[in-house]
Amino acid sequence: MVKLLTNSLLSCSQDRETERFDIGIGDEQAWVTNMASSSSSSAQEKHDVFLSFRGKDTRFGFTRNLFHALCGKSIQAYMDDRELESGHEISPQLMKAIQESKICIIVLSKKFASSTWCLNELVHILECKGNENVIPIFYDIDPCIVRKQSNSYAKAFAEHKQRFKDKPEEVKQWRGALTKLANMCGYDSKNFGDEHELVKKIAEDILLKLPKYQLTNYGDLIGIEEPFKEIESLLSIGKMDVRNIGIWGMGGIGKTTLASLVFQRFSSSHFDAYCFLEDIPEEADNTNHLRKRLFYELLGDENLLRMNTPVLGSRSIQNRLRCKKVFIVLDNLNGRSSKLNDLFEGYQLANGSRIIVTSRDKQLLMTKNCQIYQFNGLYHRDALQLFCFHAFEPNSLATCYEALLESVAHYAKGNPLALKVLGSSLKYKSVEEWKSALDKLKTDPDPEIKKVLRISYDGLGDKSIQGIFLDIACFFIYQVPREKVDSISNHTDATIGISVLIDKSLIIGSKERLGMHDLLRKMAWAIVCDESKDCGNRSRLWNNKDSCHVLERNTGTSAIEGILLDLSQL
Numbered sequence: 001m002v003k004l005l006t007n008s009l010l011s012c013s014q015d016r017e018t019e020r021f022d023i024g025i026g027d028e029q030a031w032v033t034n035m036a037s038s039s040s041s042s043a044q045e046k047h048d049v050f051l052s053f054r055g056k057d058t059r060f061g062f063t064r065n066l067f068h069a070l071c072g073k074s075i076q077a078y079m080d081d082r083e084l085e086s087g088h089e090i091s092p093q094l095m096k097a098i099q100e101s102k103i104c105i106i107v108l109s110k111k112f113a114s115s116t117w118c119l120n121e122l123v124h125i126l127e128c129k130g131n132e133n134v135i136p137i138f139y140d141i142d143p144c145i146v147r148k149q150s151n152s153y154a155k156a157f158a159e160h161k162q163r164f165k166d167k168p169e170e171v172k173q174w175r176g177a178l179t180k181l182a183n184m185c186g187y188d189s190k191n192f193g194d195e196h197e198l199v200k201k202i203a204e205d206i207l208l209k210l211p212k213y214q215l216t217n218y219g220d221l222i223g224i225e226e227p228f229k230e231i232e233s234l235l236s237i238g239k240m241d242v243r244n245i246g247i248w249g250m251g252g253i254g255k256t257t258l259a260s261l262v263f264q265r266f267s268s269s270h271f272d273a274y275c276f277l278e279d280i281p282e283e284a285d286n287t288n289h290l291r292k293r294l295f296y297e298l299l300g301d302e303n304l305l306r307m308n309t310p311v312l313g314s315r316s317i318q319n320r321l322r323c324k325k326v327f328i329v330l331d332n333l334n335g336r337s338s339k340l341n342d343l344f345e346g347y348q349l350a351n352g353s354r355i356i357v358t359s360r361d362k363q364l365l366m367t368k369n370c371q372i373y374q375f376n377g378l379y380h381r382d383a384l385q386l387f388c389f390h391a392f393e394p395n396s397l398a399t400c401y402e403a404l405l406e407s408v409a410h411y412a413k414g415n416p417l418a419l420k421v422l423g424s425s426l427k428y429k430s431v432e433e434w435k436s437a438l439d440k441l442k443t444d445p446d447p448e449i450k451k452v453l454r455i456s457y458d459g460l461g462d463k464s465i466q467g468i469f470l471d472i473a474c475f476f477i478y479q480v481p482r483e484k485v486d487s488i489s490n491h492t493d494a495t496i497g498i499s500v501l502i503d504k505s506l507i508i509g510s511k512e513r514l515g516m517h518d519l520l521r522k523m524a525w526a527i528v529c530d531e532s533k534d535c536g537n538r539s540r541l542w543n544n545k546d547s548c549h550v551l552e553r554n555t556g557t558s559a560i561e562g563i564l565l566d567l568s569q570l
Helices: 007-013 027-033 035-040 061-072 092-099 116-129 141-146 152-163 167-182 195-214 227-236 253-269 288-301 317-319 339-343 361-370 380-391 402-412 414-426 431-441 447-460 465-475 484-488 493-505 518-528 542-555
Strands: 003-005 047-052 077-079 103-108 134-138 243-249 274-280 324-332 354-359 370-374 513-515 562-564
Touching: 047 061, 047 092, 047 116, 047 195, 061 077, 061 103, 061 195, 092 103, 092 116, 103 116, 103 195, 103 484, 116 134, 116 167, 116 370, 134 167, 134 195, 141 167, 152 167, 195 253, 227 243, 227 253, 227 354, 227 361, 227 370, 227 447, 243 361, 253 274, 253 324, 253 354, 274 288, 288 317, 288 324, 354 361, 361 370, 361 493, 380 402, 380 414, 402 414, 402 431, 402 518, 414 431, 414 447, 447 465, 447 518, 465 493, 465 518, 465 562, 493 513, 542 562
Parallel strands: 003 562, 047 077, 047 103, 103 134, 243 354, 243 370, 274 324, 324 354
Antiparallel strands: none
16 A cells, blocks of 8 residues: 655644754854864864973982883873973973873972973973863971971072062962962872882872873764763773773764773773674674684683684682673674673672763663663764864864855754764865755765665665655655654554664654654665666656656556655645
8 A cells, every 4th residue: 555645744743852962053154164273273182191390309219110000901191201490481392291291290399399391391281281180289387388398498599589589479479389380289208118008099099080082073973071070980990890881873973983982091090801892794793703702802812713612601600700890892783682791691790890881772782781882973063173173174264164064963963973974075176066065965965885784774684664664755755743654554564663763763753753864865865876777667756756756647557655745846
């Protein structure tokens, strides 16, 4: 039976779906004009930590030990290797290093105040960093002495006052900087049993502070800061339980990027063993092979890869795992819904271990008691910035492209993959070439984007559920009440089918209303158009021109399952 949909059905679906991604030109046009320049020219922070200290006091003792402890945890620390400070002013090289560091640590020793070099360095640090990312360490000196500039500090300032009679404001600035620093939260060496304990504590705390400053807003990391912090909160690194986190969303939305950043940030510094596994399609249903790869990465035992028998419930492997706090990322895990449970069947991970799983399938994530984080893509402002990063040269302006940028943003709807692919393909192109490419995208999706998105559609397997997906894509342009989909569907299992499509990230839905990302809709249109060059031999007609052509010329065939006809446009 052919379904014929006319204006009576269309009238119920005029409210656009409420999305994370909102389009609006208005006040943002001026900002968009300079987007390419600002997204590419922002200064990148090269160092995690800058160490400020008086060389004669701590260079070959405490500060050197702290530097090695930071490096041992893969923290990029900057330490000036020169033995003696020369001159009164700090060098341009050090000023640049301070500006390019996320956190500055100042080691305050007994004779720190005697060095005008150190005092000028301190003033520059406070001017650059403010209060939030400056950490004082009171090494073998009471904070009160620093705050009030008494004892050895009083002696040092008496000499400064005499030496810099003609620069009283500079001396006053040094005093103010020390007082300000002494009132900040830091570390007092007398509160620790030994120096090793102090160094260890500082390194561990810096590691926890770094994620706050880790993600700079440039390149492929644009818009990832908020999701990163939410995943970090769900992980609760340091709590001694086993946690499973699922990152769920449509293809190309950035699940792998997010998981990779979290893995890079925490794996080597907080866990005894770690691995990042991508679920290769050929192994989609071979849980035993995937399990062997996983245990090989965690235990470093090549014999596991050569075993012919399943490693299910191996006591020797369990005993070895029990001694290791592990961090596992299973990226792009798909297949049967029980796969995650099957993978770890018979094994219990050590307390403090963490597992992150990325998938387009919500049901797969729900089988191992995962805390699920739904990744919905980028906000409008971040989407434009990411696109411009790939579409324009550094410091070039987006003049004359404002309206076209909005068209790209509307097409991609916050999907990072689409923004990167389109940005790269339109780079160096003229305005006219942009217009032509965007016109083509309205009916013919980019092949690379379509390939990624189609994985979810093909993975459905069930023809009936695929049919429901195509019905929604072709016949409902905006959000629609759920019962309307049921009413036009020929499928008796529409309710369960809709549920599967939601779980697979192919439609957006609630109990009342359903919608779809524009990229998925265009992918669905391409699937139907690929059925035949002759629109009369396609399963669905939604374009008024095609529908009228078939009806007026009576060229329809039994292949047609549904026709959408907007009478208001005839």
